[in-house]
Amino acid sequence: MEERKIKKMDDNEMEECDMGSDEDYYNDPDPDVTHTDNDKDPESFEYKILEVVEVEMLLNTSVETMCKTIDVSPSLAKLLLHNYSWNTQKIEAEYRQNPEQLLINGKIKPSKIAKGVSRKNECIVCAQEVDTLLGVECRHRFCETCWCQHFEVQILNGVSTAIGCMGTDCTVLMPEDFVLSILRCRNQSKLSQQYQELTFRSYVSNHPELLYCPGPNCTAVIQAKAKEAKRVDCKKCKTTFCFKCGIDYHAPADCDTIKKWLIKCADDSETANYISAHTKDCPKCQVCIEKDGGCNHMKCKKCGHDFCWMCLGDWSAHGSEYYECSKYKENPNIANESEHAQAREALKKYLFYFERWANHDNSLRKEKDKMKEIAKQIEEKVTTKDGTWIDWQYLNKAGELLRRCRYTLQYTYPYAYYMLKGARKELFEYQQAQLESAVEALSYDIERAVLDSRGDIENKMDVVEKRRLTLVREFLVT
């Protein structure tokens, strides 16, 4: 069933791909010039990185339009938009149908108006006689002190756009201007600022086109047409994340797969912990080796043996097209084995994928340090007249590309873990192995680069990005 579904999708995709390229070929005046890699990259999409002020402008534009369309104050329009997830079309449609019902659904008007609840000028919350009672559309009226305390309790609990009325069974929500005017009267400037920050966050999180950058302490807001599982690179804090789920970008895996995988990793962390140890013994001379770079091609400093960090096998088998280290070999007879053996097999399978996933994560971090080192070395070389600054720039580009490819490679492992056995998985594993071997080759060269290795490295860069795109284009469901 699953298999057929996947297969069908491919056919469609392929058709689309073919059609696309034909059209491009005929319609594009000069395909060779205008087509950069980004155009073809199935991961890229259009997005903008906005500052807080720009987001405010964007929201205010929607609010102004809304005020003109239906006759409400800006504050109520904002509340209405928020409760309808900023879907102006839906609001307008409902307004044309039944304007009264729209305001009730939008939690601006009550379904039934409260009649003379208070005796004289008594606030029923604090049981005190006061000069003036205040309230909004629902006509539940309370004193300023009580409103203020109510807002304080709610805001300190992190509630902002969802602050309700204090009346029994009242569904009406408090508009921004009412809350702010009460807080201003009571000189609660700190609370008022907190409230505005909370409401702003709340508006953004309910907006279908906006997403907060998940980077630590980053205030950037990303804007794109729709919530698609596409890659966003925050220019401000350099975080790379998925626009749909807001966590680390994860192609070729989809949002659900990666969520499942991360939960699994968190649950099984104890068993998996031992693997993330950073040292292994050289398979030939048994000397303890610490991995200090990102490359999996290890060369023992003591005996000169070339081996693979992942499988500890001879590296000579990895450089060629028979790179098999990324493939998990399932026990073909497993269905007939005991429950115990099956459980062990399941754990073994998970550990296989987890180990590779965690190893790439580790390599990414180490390569980041390595790139800093390389940048320093370039500086030194330039000052000692060993080539010019421009001569060495290819290395920085290579480092950036390596990072991107290794990143995709990391996320191929959760994808493969959940894949069903069959021809499709074999194709995936073949392409994964191709990418794996190209990444390691590039990584090895970068760590050992000299001035005249430029041509060689640029060659490898070309190969590795092509392989990455082939895999992503084939398997990323868009």
Place this chain on the structure above:
Amino acid sequence: MSNIALTRIQREFKEVIKSDEVKNCQIKLEPFEDNFTHLKGEIIGPPDTPYQGGKYTLDIVIPETYPFNPPKVKFLTKIWHPNISSQTGAICLDILKDQWAAAMTLRTVLLSLQALMSAAEPDDPQDAVVATQFKQHPEIFRSTASFWAYVYAEAPRNEKMKEYEEKLKQLQEMGFHEKNSRITALSSKNWDLQAAMEFLLP
């Protein structure tokens, strides 16, 4: 206790005492040791329910921020009900959580609890065992709830209880001396003696 909370509680006491429900002995409210932050409530099991005629004592703690935050209420009298924990007396009721409104009063709370006793919401359970029984064996649920009302809340006795008491006695003879755990075990296992015994064994 803040000023607003104190004024409010004093006012609410007056309100409850004057109310019709108190006159009909449906609800009661009194402070624990002259202290308005800790109160004792009482509600009578509503008619046409397994709790009919039972007296249920409630523990009510008034928070510092009352009435802007709800009072903390739990049952002191043990009760068999899908939305109330049979172990701790904790209550799952929306107005005691996010649906609380500052204009609500202790009287509203007590009356809402009475309403909850008449109309349980098994899809939003506090006690999963009770809720399952409520849905799968409604007959057993009703007789179990009224047995608990008889044992713990001074509700009147009925014919069915003879059978239950017999089973309790049998368990006691097997060496299970703690009465409450015997009742819980049998109630949880739909009064199946064998299953209850296994439940009680360590």
